[in-house]
Amino acid sequence: MNEQGLSLDELVARDRDHDCEGYGPERVCVRIVGVADLPTRFGPFRIVAFWNNRDGKEHVAIVRGEVSGAQSVATRLHSECLTGDAIGSLRCDCRDQLETALRRVGQQEKGILLYLRQEGRGIGLINKVRAYALQDKGLDTVEANLALGFRDDERDYAIAAHMLGSLRVGSVQLMTNNPAKIRQLTQYGVQVDGRLPHVIPPNEHNRFYLETKAGRSGHWIDLAGKAHLPEQSDPTVVEGMNEED
Amino acid sequence: MRPDTLVIGAGVAGLSCARELALAGRRVVLLERAAGVGGRCATRRVEDQAVDHGVVFLHGASADFAQALAAVEEGGPLPGWPLRLKGSGRPCQDTAFSPGAFRLAYRRGISAFPKHLARDLDLRLRAPVAHLEAGPGVIRVATGGEGPREAPEIVLALALEQARSLLRTLVLPAGTEAAREIAGADGLLAMVGTLPCLTVLAGYPQGAPPPAWDVLYPEGSRILQLVAHDSAKRRDPRRLVLVAQAHPCWSREHQDWPADEWSVEILAELGRLLGSWAAAPDWNFAHRWRHARVDRGGELRRPLMLRLPGGATIGVTGEAFHPGGGVEGAWRAGREMARRLQGEER
Numbered sequence: 001m002n003e004q005g006l007s008l009d010e011l012v013a014r015d016r017d018h019d020c021e022g023y024g025p026e027r028v029c030v031r032i033v034g035v036a037d038l039p040t041r042f043g044p045f046r047i048v049a050f051w052n053n054r055d056g057k058e059h060v061a062i063v064r065g066e067v068s069g070a071q072s073v074a075t076r077l078h079s080e081c082l083t084g085d086a087i088g089s090l091r092c093d094c095r096d097q098l099e100t101a102l103r104r105v106g107q108q109e110k111g112i113l114l115y116l117r118q119e120g121r122g123i124g125l126i127n128k129v130r131a132y133a134l135q136d137k138g139l140d141t142v143e144a145n146l147a148l149g150f151r152d153d154e155r156d157y158a159i160a161a162h163m164l165g166s167l168r169v170g171s172v173q174l175m176t177n178n179p180a181k182i183r184q185l186t187q188y189g190v191q192v193d194g195r196l197p198h199v200i201p202p203n204e205h206n207r208f209y210l211e212t213k214a215g216r217s218g219h220w221i222d223l224a225g226k227a228h229l230p231e232q233s234d235p236t237v238v239e240g241m242n243e244e245d
Numbered sequence: 246m247r248p249d250t251l252v253i254g255a256g257v258a259g260l261s262c263a264r265e266l267a268l269a270g271r272r273v274v275l276l277e278r279a280a281g282v283g284g285r286c287a288t289r290r291v292e293d294q295a296v297d298h299g300v301v302f303l304h305g306a307s308a309d310f311a312q313a314l315a316a317v318e319e320g321g322p323l324p325g326w327p328l329r330l331k332g333s334g335r336p337c338q339d340t341a342f343s344p345g346a347f348r349l350a351y352r353r354g355i356s357a358f359p360k361h362l363a364r365d366l367d368l369r370l371r372a373p374v375a376h377l378e379a380g381p382g383v384i385r386v387a388t389g390g391e392g393p394r395e396a397p398e399i400v401l402a403l404a405l406e407q408a409r410s411l412l413r414t415l416v417l418p419a420g421t422e423a424a425r426e427i428a429g430a431d432g433l434l435a436m437v438g439t440l441p442c443l444t445v446l447a448g449y450p451q452g453a454p455p456p457a458w459d460v461l462y463p464e465g466s467r468i469l470q471l472v473a474h475d476s477a478k479r480r481d482p483r484r485l486v487l488v489a490q491a492h493p494c495w496s497r498e499h500q501d502w503p504a505d506e507w508s509v510e511i512l513a514e515l516g517r518l519l520g521s522w523a524a525a526p527d528w529n530f531a532h533r534w535r536h537a538r539v540d541r542g543g544e545l546r547r548p549l550m551l552r553l554p555g556g557a558t559i560g561v562t563g564e565a566f567h568p569g570g571g572v573e574g575a576w577r578a579g580r581e582m583a584r585r586l587q588g589e590e591r
Contacts, residue, residue, distance in 0.1 A: 126542065130436050134429060141429025147566070148433070149546040 006068045006168060008035040008046055015166065022053070023165075023188050024158030029053045032166050038062065042099070043106035050163055057117035061163055062102070065110035068168040072193045074111040075172040076101035077160050077181065079118050081231050082125060091132060091226050093236045096200040101175060104196075112169065114160050123149035128229075135227050150229070157181070161188030178234045199237045209238040248274040248367075250586065251386060251396040253374050253411070256284025257572055258563045259402030260362035261579030267366060269587060274396070275366055276388060278373035281356070282363045285537065286572060288354025289446075291528070294476070294483050295354035296446050298532050301460065301473040301488065302326055302350045303358065304341040305573040313576065314349050320357025323478060326350040327459030334462035337470065338541060338571050350478050358572075376414045382555045400560040400582055404536035408561050409434040415559075423553050430549050430561065437545060437565050440493035441500050442537030445511045446475075447526035449485040456487075456519065468495050468514040487523070489515055493537070504531040539565040544574060548582040560586055 006014065015031040022029040034049040040062075048061040067073050078101060084094030098113075105111030119125045127148040134144055164172065164185075171191035174182055175198045182192045202210060208222045220228045220236070228236070248271075252263045255277035263273045287299035303314055315322060325348055340346060351357040369391055376387040377399070385395040401408040412431055417424040461472040470492045476482035489511050491499075499507040508531035516524025548562035562582035567574035 123546070127546075130433070133436065134432050137432050139425065139429040139432050141426050143426055143549050143551060144429040144433040147545040147547055147549050 007066065008032075008048060008063065008068070008167075011035070011048075011068065011166065011168070018166075022158075023162045026054055026158065028158045028162055030059070030159060030162045030166055040102065040106075042102040045106070048167065050166070052159060052162075054159075055118075059117050059159060059163065060115045061167060062105070062113040062115060063167070064105050064108055064112070067110050067112055069170055070110050071170045073169050073172050074105060074108050074175060074196060075164070075169070076105065076113045076175040076198070077116060078113055079116045079232055082119060083128070084231070090205050090222065090224070092228055092231045093200065093206060094231055096203070096206060097198065097232055097234070097236070100198065100200045104175065112164070112167070112172070114163055116160060128231075131229065140227050157184035158188055161185055161190050164190050176234050177237050181233065197237060198234065199239050202238050202240055206236070206238050209236060209241050246272065248272045248394075248396045250274075250398040250400060251276060251384075251394060252400045252402055253386065254284065254402035254407075254563075255279075255282040255359070255363065255368060255370075256402060256563070256575065257286055257359055257362065258566075258575040258579040258582070259284075259400065260359055260366070261576045262400055262402060262560075262562060262582045263366050263579075264362055265580050265583035266586065269583070273367060274394070275363075275368045276372040276374055276386070276391070276394075277368065277370050278389075280370055282368065282370075283356045283359030285534065286355045286359045288356035289530075291446065291448060291486070291530070292483060294448075294479060294486065295352075296475050296486055296488065297350070297355045297473070297478070298444055298446050298488055298530075299534065299537075300355050300572060301471065301475075301490070302341075302348050303355065303572050304338070304346055304348045305571075306340070306343070306346045307573070310573050310576060311347055314358060317351065317357050317361040319353070320361065321352030321480075323350045323352060326478060327473075329458045329477075330460055330462070331456075331458035332462040333464045334466065334470065336462055337538065340569065340571075352478060352480055354478075374411065377411055377559075379415055379417060379553050379555070379557060382557055384553070384557045384559060397556065398558045398560065398586055400562060400586070402562050402579065402582075405434050405437055405439055405539070405563065405565055406536060408563070412559070412561070417553070421554060423551070426551050430551055433545070433549075434561070437539060437543050439536040439565075440538055440540055441496040442470075442493065442534040443491040443496040443499060443507055443511065444532040444534060445489045445508045445515075445529055446532070447487050447489065447512065447515065447523075447529045449487070449522070449526050451484065453485045453522060455485050461518070463518050466492075466514060466518060468492065468511060469518065472515065472518070484527070487515065487526075493540075496534075496537075500533055500535065504533060507531070539570045541570065544568050544570045548578055548585060550582075550585050558586065 011032045030050045030052040033051045038045045038047040050059045081094035083089035084092040171193045173194045175196045252275045263275045285299040372391040373389045378385040383395040473488040476486040548566040551559045562578045564570045564575040566578040
């Protein structure tokens, strides 16, 4: 059966009784359960809602064009960050990264942004606030962050890989500054044709990236003295910044 | 011979950690301030009848924990207990009654589980630890009754507040990585609080009507979170025994009162809920659990492992160091601690 070129609506019907072995050690399985138009200030998209059998979270894909069967689709993985994405927090660069990604996907004929509901890379909002509280006390300690759950989590990629598989994407160009992400996705069978550096434009809130260097434990300290946690598992690159730093 | 690891606290987390390390061939000594093991998995005998005055029943959702509990044959497992529930109040842990969860108690008392974990371990009872000191490659602990001891690794398997105050006795050179890590751990532990639980055990005259439930979660009681029909767990109980446990916030408000004053209020509430007979037992005992449990949702993801200059290591574990907490969380956090100490990251 040739499933290439199915429309997003047809994928909902296809997934109605989808039940596979699952991806990754946790055997994550996702289903496309809803699709709708989503006009945004970054252009028109469609939003694809997923159900999954593991974390009870409602992950979504923001899609431009017919991506089913398409090759080299520009793709960005974004992890939910309530404080940055919605509130405009300056303790991270998530909002800049999200807006840049949506703007870039919006300029393509085909593109995808996976919005993964794993607040603070899966540690949850409570523990993220606790990590911020530790930083407020001037503490940025490895063990404390690990106990709060800060570490790379391969399940992120298993869910993302299955989502891309469900969308029947032929191959992707990943918008990332983290080559490890490409390796992880490839492990789960996603064909990655290349990497598009994810460079955010400079603004008054991120210019410290251009003027200073990463401090202790690789964190950037902003002009207000707050450390920036790498919440997107993706190093921040601001236009004009030396990527080696 | 000097042990490889000193585990401080013989509750379920400390016991499961010590057990895992001992099975891996380590020399482990377990120090416990009380006269018995188990911490909050506590059973006492009143008139030769077992009474569980801490954890009322055990529950979990995974096969390996179920196996560990079922292995305690000498305890006389009561699978499924409590079978008869009454009331629509909130249980201490919502997950206890989730689909897929199992529940269990023991005829001989909840402490059968920690006693089972403690078998063949090098255990020193009545050995409270007051002080930690960093030496070259070792940590020395000052114990009451036992004299000082030292080991290259120590594990604190205590209530968070107790672990925190012990960590604070350590003196480390300011500005070092280790001092920062200890300060970070201190700040972290301060964020995760424990909840108190004031408890009354009550024994009733022969002929008192046994309730038709195993556990009551009263709705609309400001004072009581649960009443356990403890004697329903025993074979041929001599008496009807109830265990009443108060809500965390009521416990917090009253925990510094004299015990006879708050226990009277708990008995009066029992009378209001069950009938006036319940307010007048033949005997009652009050127990103040200052650190009964970690508030749900507040747990950390994994145990802490802090390295000191010179190579010594301090581990911190317990219920709070596994998502979900509870006895299962404590058991898992102990094993996870042992694995981390052996350098096996999950």
